[in-house]
Structures are given as C-alpha cells and as structure tokens.
Amino acid sequence: MLGGFSVGKTSLVKRYVESIFSDSYLTTVGVKIDKKVEQLPDRVVSLVLWDLAGEDDIGSLRMSYLRGSAGYVLVADGTRRSTLQVALSLRERVEADYGAMPFVLLLNKSDLKEQWAINDAELEDLRHRGWWVRASSARTGEGVEDAFKDLAVRVTR
Amino acid sequence: MSTSTATLDWLLRLCPSDSAIDRKNLASLLAELACSVEPGLSKGDIPVRDPRLEQLRTLLFGREIEALSRLREVVENPEEFAAAVGRVLHGAIANASSDERLGPVLAPALERATQSSIRKDPGTLINVLYPLIVPAIRKSIGETVDETFQSLNETLKHSLSWRGLRWRWEAWRTGRSFAEVVLKHTLVYQVEHVFLIHRHTGLLIVHVAAKEATSQDPQLVSSMLAAIQDFVRDSFSGVRHQGLDTMQLGELRLWSEQGPFATLVAVIRGNPPETLHETLRAVLTSIHAERSRTLESFNGDSSGLGDVEAQLLECVALRQRAQRTTRRGFPWLVALIAGALLLAAGLWGLRSWEDARHWDRYISQLRTKPGIVITETGRRNGKFFVAGLRDPLAVDPQALLLGSKIDPRRVIASWASFQGLDPALVLERLRAQLQPPASVTLAVADGRVVATGTATPTWLARARSAGRLLPIGAPEFDLSAVRDVNDGPLSKLSDAIESRSIHFDYDEPLPPPGQNATLDQVAKELNELATLAASLGVRTRVTLTGHSDSTGRGTFNLSLSLARAEAVRALLKKRGVDPDLLAVRGAGPLEPLEVEASDAARSVNRRVSFTVGIGEQP
Numbered sequence: 126m127l128g129g130f131s132v133g134k135t136s137l138v139k140r141y142v143e144s145i146f147s148d149s150y151l152t153t154v155g156v157k158i159d160k161k162v163e164q165l166p167d168r169v170v171s172l173v174l175w176d177l178a179g180e181d182d183i184g185s186l187r188m189s190y191l192r193g194s195a196g197y198v199l200v201a202d203g204t205r206r207s208t209l210q211v212a213l214s215l216r217e218r219v220e221a222d223y224g225a226m227p228f229v230l231l232l233n234k235s236d237l238k239e240q241w242a243i244n245d246a247e248l249e250d251l252r253h254r255g256w257w258v259r260a261s262s263a264r265t266g267e268g269v270e271d272a273f274k275d276l277a278v279r280v281t282r
Numbered sequence: 283m284s285t286s287t288a289t290l291d292w293l294l295r296l297c298p299s300d301s302a303i304d305r306k307n308l309a310s311l312l313a314e315l316a317c318s319v320e321p322g323l324s325k326g327d328i329p330v331r332d333p334r335l336e337q338l339r340t341l342l343f344g345r346e347i348e349a350l351s352r353l354r355e356v357v358e359n360p361e362e363f364a365a366a367v368g369r370v371l372h373g374a375i376a377n378a379s380s381d382e383r384l385g386p387v388l389a390p391a392l393e394r395a396t397q398s399s400i401r402k403d404p405g406t407l408i409n410v411l412y413p414l415i416v417p418a419i420r421k422s423i424g425e426t427v428d429e430t431f432q433s434l435n436e437t438l439k440h441s442l443s444w445r446g447l448r449w450r451w452e453a454w455r456t457g458r459s460f461a462e463v464v465l466k467h468t469l470v471y472q473v474e475h476v477f478l479i480h481r482h483t484g485l486l487i488v489h490v491a492a493k494e495a496t497s498q499d500p501q502l503v504s505s506m507l508a509a510i511q512d513f514v515r516d517s518f519s520g521v522r523h524q525g526l527d528t529m530q531l532g533e534l535r536l537w538s539e540q541g542p543f544a545t546l547v548a549v550i551r552g553n554p555p556e557t558l559h560e561t562l563r564a565v566l567t568s569i570h571a572e573r574s575r576t577l578e579s580f581n582g583d584s585s586g587l588g589d590v591e592a593q594l595l596e597c598v599a600l601r602q603r604a605q606r607t608t609r610r611g612f613p614w615l616v617a618l619i620a621g622a623l624l625l626a627a628g629l630w631g632l633r634s635w636e637d638a639r640h641w642d643r644y645i646s647q648l649r650t651k652p653g654i655v656i657t658e659t660g661r662r663n664g665k666f667f668v669a670g671l672r673d674p675l676a677v678d679p680q681a682l683l684l685g686s687k688i689d690p691r692r693v694i695a696s697w698a699s700f701q702g703l704d705p706a707l708v709l710e711r712l713r714a715q716l717q718p719p720a721s722v723t724l725a726v727a728d729g730r731v732v733a734t735g736t737a738t739p740t741w742l743a744r745a746r747s748a749g750r751l752l753p754i755g756a757p758e759f760d761l762s763a764v765r766d767v768n769d770g771p772l773s774k775l776s777d778a779i780e781s782r783s784i785h786f787d788y789d790e791p792l793p794p795p796g797q798n799a800t801l802d803q804v805a806k807e808l809n810e811l812a813t814l815a816a817s818l819g820v821r822t823r824v825t826l827t828g829h830s831d832s833t834g835r836g837t838f839n840l841s842l843s844l845a846r847a848e849a850v851r852a853l854l855k856k857r858g859v860d861p862d863l864l865a866v867r868g869a870g871p872l873e874p875l876e877v878e879a880s881d882a883a884r885s886v887n888r889r890v891s892f893t894v895g896i897g898e899q900p
Contacts, residue, residue, distance in 0.1 A: 150506075154513045158505040171582070173485065173505050189512040193483030195582075 126176040127186075127219070128200030129211035133233040136263035137200060138176050141273055156190050163277040170277045186215070188222055196227035196280040198272060203232035203260060204240040209247075227279035228257075229272045235260035236267070308335055421527075429556035433461045436468045471552030472601040476594045477504045478569070479545045480580045484508025487544055487580060488587055490594045492601075497549070507536070507547055541566045543577035548597060558600065565597055637688065641666050644686040651677045652704035665692050672697040675710040705729055705757040712759060716745050720819030722764060726757075734763040736770060736818050738897065767820050767896060775814060776894035779807045779824065783875075783889040784850050788831070791845035793853070793890075801850070804892065805857030811894065812863055823895040825865045826850050831884040832871035844868025850890040 126134040135157070142161040150157040155178040163170045177190055191197070197219065201212040212230065219226075230251065232243060251258045257275055261268035312335065340347070356362045378384045400407055437460060445467075453463040474495035478487040484507075489500035497503055514526050529536040535554065538547040539562045546566040550558070569590055570577065576587065638661075645659050645668065653676025658669040666688065672679065679697070683690050701711075705726040712731060713724055722735040733745065742764060749759030767773070782804050784797050793801070808824060815822040828847030830839035847866035855861045875891075876883040 154509060156509045156513075158502050158509060160499055160502050160505075171501060173501055175505065175509070187512070187516055189516050190509060192512070193480070193485070195483075 126174060126198050126200060127191075127212070127215045128179055129202070129205075129208040129215075130179045132179060132200045132202040132205075132208050132212075133263045134176055134179055134198075134200045137198070137231065137233065137261065137269055138174055140263045140266050140269045142174065155187050161273065163274060165274075165278060165281070168281065170281055172273060172277055186218070188218070191219055191223055194223070194226070196229075196276050198276060199228050199230045201230070201232050201243075203234050204237050204242050206242045209243060227276060227282075229276050230256055230258045231261040231268065231272055232258070233261050233263060236262040236264045305335065308339075312338070425556050425559050432469075432556055433465055436464045437461045439468075465555060466602075469553050469555045470602055471550050471554040471558075473548050473550050473554075473558075473598050475500075475547075475549035476597045477507065477545075477547040477549075478590065478594060479504045479508055479547060480577070481508075481540070481543055481545055483580070483582070484512075485580065485582050487577070487584055488591045488594055490591055490598050492598045495549075504547070507538075508545075511538075511545070537562060539563045539566045541570045541577075543570065543574070543580070546594075546597075552602075561600065562597060565593055569593055637666075640687045644683065644688060647682060647686070648679055651682075653677070653702040653707045654679065655700075662694075665694055667694040667696075669696045670698070671700045673702040673704075673707050674699055675707050675714065676702065701753075703753065703756045705731055708752065708757050708759075712745075712748060715748055716741070718745075721767075721817070722819070730758045730760050732760045732763060736765045736767050736820075738767050738820060740897075742766060767818055770818075772811070772814050772818060772820070772822075772896065775807060775811050776822075776896065779804065779811060779892045779894050782807075783891045784846075785885065786846055786888040786890075788884075788888065789834070789842070791842060792849050793846075801853050802857060805854050805859050808854060808859045808863065812860055815896070821897045822863065823865055823897070824863055825867060825893040825895065826854075827873070827891045827893065828866070828868045829873060829875070829887055829889050829891065830871050831887050832874065832878050833884065836870060840868050840870035842868075843870050846888075846890050 126138060128134050138157075138159055142159045157176045159174045159176065161172045161174065163172055175190055175194065177186065199212045199216055202208040209232070216228065216230075219228075232248070235241075248258055257272075257279075259268040259272055261272060263269065309332065356366055375384070396407065446464075449463045449467060450460055453460040456463070472492060475489065475491045475497055477489050477500060479485070480487050484505050486501045486504035489504065491497065491500075510529075511526050527538060533551055533553075535550045536547055537550060537554075537559065538545055539559070544566070546562055546569075548558075548562055573587070573590060641661075645656065648654050648668070649656055653673030654670060655672075656668060656670040658667075660667060668679070679695055680690060683693060701707075709724050709726055709731045718724060718733065719735075719737055719741060722733055722737050722741070724731060724733050726732070737745070742761065745759070745761050745764070749761060752759060782800060784793050784800055784804070786792075787794050811822055811824070826847040828843035828845065828850075830843045830846070832839070834842075844866065845868075847868060851861060851864045851866050854864060871887070874883075874887045875889070876886050878884045878887060
C-alpha cells in the first residue's frame with residue numbers, strides 16, 4: 126500500500142481484512158502487515174499486505190520495504206489533488222528501483238463527491254496508459270474488494 | 283576445454299596441405315563433367331598434375347580458401363588467437379554457466395590460480411575476502427565469548443548455593459566440569475517456533491511449531507520479522523549486510539541466522555545455550571546446500587519443501603527440560619536432615635550452656651565452702667577442671683559434685699591439702715581430735731568454737747590441752763561452759779548409792795527380809811543413775827562388793843562374800859536394774875568396815891557395799 130499522508134491506506138486495508146497487528150506499528154516500524162486469502166477461480170492466493178506509513182515527502186519512504194513485493198496498491202485522496210501527484214511520483218520511484226510490476230491506483234474517499242478534486246478526463250488519461258484506476262471509499266467499501274482481487278489476479282498471472 | 287580443443291582440430295582439418303587433395307578423384311570428376319557437356323570427349327584426358335585443376339579450385343573456393351587461411355593465421359598465432367578467444371570468453375562462460383559440469387571443470391584451475399595468487403601476494407586475496415571473513419569471525423568470536431560469559435555467569439551464580447554444592451557433587455561424580463553441570467541444569471529452554479523466511483521477499487517458506495506453542499499467522503509474523511530486519515538495517519548504518527541476530531522479550535528470544543537466500547528464525551522460550559546458534563546455523567547451511575535452487579527462485583509456493591519441514595522439526599525438538607525431580611514439591615528429606623542437624627546443634631548448644639551454668643554454680647558453691655580455695659578453673663578438651671587448696675576436713679568436692687548435675691567423669695580436680703583456720707574447720711578438727719561425748723556440744727559462736735554440756739574431768743583436761751595447741755590466729759576454743767560431771771546430780775546420786783549397804787545375817791548368803799526396803803531404794807537410785815549417765819553421755823559402772831565377817835575359814839568367807847554380792851545383783855535385777863550396770867566381787871573379810879571387837883561390829887561388816895565408777899564412754 127503506497128500513497129501520501131492521510132489518503133486512507135490503512136482504512137482501506139481495514140476494510141479489506143481483519144488486522145491482527147495494531148496501527149502503532151505504522152508509527153514505530155513504519156509498516157503494518159496484514160494478510161488476506163483470496164479465492165480466485167483457478168487458485169487460492171494469500172495476499173500479504175504491507176501497509177507503508179504514508180509520507181508526502183517521498184524521500185523518507187523506506188524503499189527496502191518494497192523489496193520482493195509482487196505488486197502494489199497506489200492510493201491517492203480524490204479530494205486532494207496533490208496526493209495524486211505524490212502517488213504518481215511514488216510509482217516512478219518504485220519502477221526506477223524495482224522495475225515494473227502490477228499495481229492498481231485507487232482514488233479514495235469517493236464518498237465525498239462534493240469535495241472531489243479530480244476530473245474524469247484525468248482519470249481517463251491514466252486509464253489510457255493501461256492503468257487500472259478506480260474510485261474507492263474506505264467508508265462505504267466501494268471499489269475495495271475489486272481492487273485487491275484484481276491485483277491478486279494480476280500478480281499471479 | 284575439451285570442446286574448444288575439438289573445435290580447433292576441426293578448424294585445422296579444414297585447411298589440409300595440397301598433397302592431401304584427392305587430385306585423382308577430382309580429375310575424373312571434371313572429366314565426367316566435360317563428357318556430359320561434350321559427349322565426344324574421351325575420359326582420362328585430364329592429367330592429374332594439370333595446373334588447370336588448381337585454377338578451377340581457386341575459382342570455385344577462392345574466398346573460402348582466403349578466409350580459411352586468415353583463420354589459420356589467427357589460430358596458429360598465439361597472440362591473435364588469445365585475443366580472439368578473449369573477446370568471446372565471458373560470453374562462452376555465461377552460456378555454459380547453466381551447465382553443471384562447468385563448476386567442477388573450472389575448480390582445479392581456480393584452485394591453482396588461488397594458490398599461486400596467495401603465493402605471490404597473500405594481501406590481494408585477504409583484501410578480497412576481508413569484508414566477508416571479518417564479520418563471520420567477529421560473530422563467531424562474539425558467540426564464543428558470549429558462551430564463555432554465560433558459562434562463567436551461571437557458574438558464579440551457583441557456586442556457593444546449596445544447589446551449587448549438589449552440582450559440585452554431581453560434577454565430581456560424573457567427571458564433568460562444574461560449569462558444564464551448571465549449564466545443564468540452568469539452561470532450560472524450548473525451541474517453540476522455527477520460521478524459514480525468504481530473504482528477498484520476506485515471504486514465509488516453512489514454519490513449524492512445537493506442540494503446545496501458539497502464535498499469530500506465521501506468514502504475517504515472518505513478514506513482520508522481515509520488516510523489522512529491514513527497519514533495523516535501514517535505520518542504523520553499517521549493518522547493511524548483517525541481520526538482526528537476537529531479539530529478546532522477557533523469557534522469549536528470537537534468534538535468527540542469515541543464509542544467502544533464506545533466514546532461519548527460531549523463537550525460543552527460556553535460557554538457551556550459546557551453542558544453539560551453531561545448531562541452527564548447521565541446519566540452515568544444510569538446507570541451503572540441498573535446496574539452493576528452490577530457495578533462490580522461491581515465489582511463495584512452499585509445496586515440495588516437505589523435507590525442509592522435517593529438518594526444521596528437528597530444531598523444534600530442541601529443548602532442555604527443567605530437572606523436575608529436584609523441583610517436585612518441598613524437599614522433605616533435606617528439610618528433615620537439616621532440621622535434625624539444627625535440633626542436634628541446638629540441643630548440643632543448650633546442653634553446653636546448661637553444663638556451663640551448672641559448673642559455674644558448682645564452682646561458686648565450692649567457693650563458699652570453708653577450707654576450699656580455688657585457684658584455677660575452666661574447660662579443656664570438653665572436660666571441666668578445677669584446681670586449688672583443700673583442707674582435708676572441708677566438704678568433699680566430689681560429693682558436692684554428685685548433687686550438681688555434672689557428670690563427675692567430666693571433671694578433673696586437683697587439690698593440694700592445707701589446714702584452714704576457719705572456725706567451722708577448727709571445730710571439725712577439734713571434734714575429730716577430741717571425740718566429745720554426747721553431753722558435750724561444739725558450736726561456732728562469734729568466731730569462737732564454744733563447747734557446752736558436761737564432761738568428765740579427763741575429757742576436759744584433754745580438751746583444754748587441745749585448745750592450747752591450736753595455731754596462732756585460730757579461733758579460741760572456749761570450754762568455760764562445760765561442767766564437770768562430778769559436780770552435778772550424778773555425783774550426788776553416786777554418793778547416795780555408795781552410802782548404802784545391804785546387811786546379812788551370820789553365815790547367810792541371802793539378805794534378811796528386813797533389807798528389802800534398802801534394796802528397793804538402791805534399785806531406784808541405780809535406775810536413776812543409769813538414766814542420768816545416759817543423758818550425760820558418761821559411762822557408769824557400779825561394783826557390788828560382798829563382805830563377810832572374819833569368823834570362819836578364809837576361802838569360805840571369800841565365796842560367801844561373792845555369793846552375797848551375786849545375790850544382791852540378782853535381787854536388784856529383779857527390781858528392774860540393768861545387770862550389765864552391775865559388777866560383782868567378793869572381798870571376804872579383807873575390807874572390814876569396823877574392827878571386829880564385838881558382835882555388833884561383825885554384823886556391820888557382813889554386808890554388800892556399792893562403788894560407783896564414772897568414766898567416759900568407750
């Protein structure tokens with residue numbers, strides 16, 4: 126789980142799995158790990174989710190936590206444009222260090238429609254690049270299951 | 283190498299010398315070709331040595347021959363050939379690296395190369411290996427030192443306790459070192475979980491747990507462990523190639539061993555010996571040796587790693603149980619023995635204290651006794667001793683000991699004799715010397731020895747002389763209160779008795795009835811005398827002397843006088859007088875009372891007279 130500060134990564138993970146470790150790991154070690162077993166049509170996949178502490182300062186990201194990962198979820202806050210930029214630069218950073226790997230981009234907080242700051246044209250543009258982009262809401266659960274499931278399918282492809 | 287030799291041979295074969303060309307065959311082939319073009323031509327026209335053949339060959343293969351000769355030059359010129367091989371060598375090796383035979387083939391050459399490099403300059407190789415070897419050596423030394431300290435700590439901790447003594451006994455009995463025995467008993471541990479974690483991804487390869495052990499989802503735990511390893515590595519510089527070896531939380535320890543592709547993490551409860559590091563490392567090394575490929579390309583699918591699981595299960599079986607036997611409840615036997623020992627010590631102490639008390643009491647008692655001077659007292663070899671001076675007449679210390687609750691066998695006494703001047707002792711000495719009659723009482727009064735009562739004149743005389751002979755400084759011997767027996771009622775009574783006499787008729791041995799009143803009187807007085815003498819403690823003896831008159835023969839008179847005395851004694855006895863008090867004798871006519879000038883005088887002489895003797899008791 127990658128994304129800027131306070132975009133809702135932890136909430137998304139919480140929506141998706143029942144955590145066993147406390148959130149304090151994020152502030153101490155900088156990562157919180159959860160697991161979800163996803164039943165795909167042809168196989169069973171265990172997703173081990175590393176929820177990395179969100180920083181708007183990309184330099185402070187512990188890149189070593191991405192070592193060996195099979196894919197990632199990029200999260201931005203749909204009500205704050207800047208977080209999309211953070212997410213995009215995070216993606217660049219990851220690709221530079223670890224090469225291309227499957228990812229999904231979630232624009233979170235889709236329940237706050239009236240504060241939405243990203244227009245559909247922009248999203249279309251991203252989708253044209255072949256990206257899997259969705260609006261999601263950790264509050265309502267919209268788009269969450271799909272995003273993880275899609276990632277599970279793609280990382281095991 | 284064999285492949286390259288073969289290629290070379292092949293290349294060389296491509297460029298045979300001219301002589302090797304089958305000219306004959308070539309000529310006939312050309313002739314046949316010519317015939318097919320020009321059927322009229324006869325075969326065999328072309329001579330074998332025809333230079334046109336060579337021309338033809340050049341025409342046909344000129345470029346190839348040129349290429350071959352260039353190749354030949356390259357191959358035959360070592361420098362050029364080396365340069366050519368050098369250009370492709372890395373690629374060739376890279377291609378061949380998937381071939382398992384490459385390693386063994388290269389190994390001897392590499393070994394020789396290494397040897398020669400070391401011979402030439404060991405420094406080069408040292409520099410190369412330094413970053414690898416030093417951390418390994420440091421770690422190994424660190425573990426050894428830890429092990430030593432652990433052993434030392436435990437040894438010190440237990441060297442003086444009761445358990446420590448027991449373990450010393452065990453070490454002595456089993457012939458092992460004390461430290462070894464201490465570690466055996468104190469290092470109680472159990473390997474509860476073993477995680478084999480893929481280093482690159484942090485994914486769990488295999489997890490095994492002891493039967494009773496529980497934990498969170500092993501996959502999450504292993505990821506978290508990997509994260510924490512990364513965290514530590516990232517946070518502190520200088521440990522990039524090392525991992526977190528040990529984590530400890532209460533009695534739970536996490537020991538991890540890093541391999542090239544996988545990390546082995548053991549969760550241990552208790553106090554494991556440092557040597558366990560080595561065991562874990564050995565397991566990890568063996569897993570790497572056997573499944574290196576599988577580990578390297580691990581993608582999250584652990585199926586087919588069952589044998590690795592079996593190896594890890596061996597780790598989980600590692601444990602050292604507490605020595606239950608020694609902790610099963612209260613050590614009653616030890617407590618009983620200790621109690622008995624304490625009781626014995628207590629009793630001994632109490633007895634010793636009581637002994638001392640009794641001894642002190644005895645000694646102070648002795649000190650108060652006259653005639654005893656204590657000069658030294660104490661305890662020696664569990665026995666009491668006392669030394670001093672003792673008057674033979676003083677109390678017997680041995681007798682006093684009998685009443686003191688001290689075993690006389692435990693007392694050594696040494697007494698020197700002396701004569702004491704204490705009034706009590708002087709009294710004792712006088713009493714022993716003078717043997718005073720019952721009528722005399724000796725007592726101490728105002729520092730003097732005072733005698734009271736009545737005594738015979740002889741005793742009095744002896745007593746006075748003894749009193750005079752007492753040494754200077756001795757108490758005075760006061761005899762003034764002793765009366766002479768002769769001065770009292772005794773002498774009056776004896777006078778009265780002696781004034782009596784019993785008269786007889788002529789030639790009669792028995793007194794006439796008229797004498798009965800006198801006999802009664804005498805008997806009464808004699809009884810009084812006996813009583814009085816007894817009370818005064820003097821011995822009395824009354825002699826009855828029979829007399830006759832001078833008429834008749836002498837012998838007859840003598841026997842008659844004795845008969846008369848005997849008769850009176852019998853009569854007195856009849857009147858209650860103790861016959862032992864009475865002695866008889868016959869005096870015949872020899873002790874007349876009056877001169878026999880008349881019958882009256884003769885009648886007076888026929889009598890029995892009384893003599894009272896007073897003396898000291900025998």
